[in-house]
Amino acid sequence: MKMIQCVSPKTGGTLEVLGMDVETHQREIKSHLGVVPQETNLDPDFSTYRNLLVYARYFGIPQREAEKRAEELLAFMQLEEKRDVLIDKLSGGMKRRLIIARALINTPELLILDEPTIGLDPQARHLIWEKLRSLQAEGNTLVLTTHYLEEAERLCDRLVIMDHGKILVEGTPADLIREHAGSDIVEVERTPKVIARLDELGVNYDLAGDVLQIFTDRPHDVARELLEVCRHEAAVTVRPATLEDVFLRLTGRSLRE
């Protein structure tokens, strides 16, 4: 991400952003990018509104234009009430919204977001998702990294799953789920009886702690079989497969630290 932003030197290969080489056209590229960093780096010496104006100056945007744009962005991000409040007084969600507003100050051709909703409560997260989707609807290109698979599923048209710096798979969220997890998942408590029955049926299953997961396109048949075996001794649930299932299947369940 840092290499795309022309902040870190590239480690190898070729890298072009908006058709320009990152080594020779840093300023041009950066003037067309909007960056939402993972870490909050708003300017604590200024109010919400002044943060946008000061940032606009780094892009060389004329004062008059910057003021107009800042007002629009505060309205868009629902921060008008906090216009003259110092950054310290903003909630986590407001800070994230302001960082997104700040990234839009130069009407970027490409918006780069690094974990845009990390550490936010559900309300704040949904508001940000809504704003990002409306940006998409206006035809903006967003590049986003996230560990929240639900976020990726909701926002991404094209998704790349990476692990240890390697690209594992690539595609639309729906395609990836269909390909790598099937349509549905049956979850059942892990008991010897259940395992015996599954082996008998020749159905593949994954272990996830105390729960067995069966990836299948015929969830109801499998569930019916299992219910017969368990006779209410163990709970059986059927749910649609999600991106999280794909991710865990591809990258394994061991902790990566």
Place this chain on the structure above:
Amino acid sequence: MVDITGRVQSVWRRNWDAFLRTYRVNFIPPFVEPVLYLLALGFGLGTYIESVDGIPYPVFIAPALVSISVMYSSFFECTYSSFVRMYYQKTFDAIIATPVSIDEVIAGEMLWGATRGMIYAALMLPVLLLFGVVAMPSSLLLIPFAYLAGLLFAGIAMCFTAITPSIDALNYPSFLFITPMFLFSGTFFPLDLLPQPIQYFALAALPLTHVVAINRAITLSAFSPTNLLNLAWIAVATIFFFVLAIRLMRRRLIV
């Protein structure tokens, strides 16, 4: 060598705006400091010292007070304050995501440090005039010269900021470099009272020595050819530390 365009002024403006927001606090030291020093040292201790080389003691220390204030304000601006902006506030990271380059961020910080020194000199001047310890109109030169001296101290400060592992470690240059300079740069007693080797050391390695020499020539309106040597020393050192600070900061910030 360094990649600097007009965008450097956007970094400078950021600091200027932040300074103005808290101007009440910022404007206190340059008014209070000279009054305290002049009263305590100039007119207190100074009653025992009739004159230094024929100059009344308050008049002798007046240019040193300006020099020290410029040194402190630029040095501390580009050590502790810059470090806070760089390390804790992540302000530098935020700026280099825009078309402003790292070189411009660091240069902007140093130019701001110099400006701060100049602001302090400008605010001290009326106080010193009130005490009648500086000559006019030559003392107006204190203001532009404070910018150059400030840039020198800002550059040295930024070099320390670039290599310091933590904010606490900045106490080393503050106590081992700045404090000795405060005392041994011809500030409160003439340099030639010191043993010869220390005099040479002060001339070679303590920038404040040259700053005090020039400021004293300015406030006494008594210039000599050696002032040109002082000026040359400052000019060379300023350019050297300015470039070095940018180089060291690149090494720290480009990862």
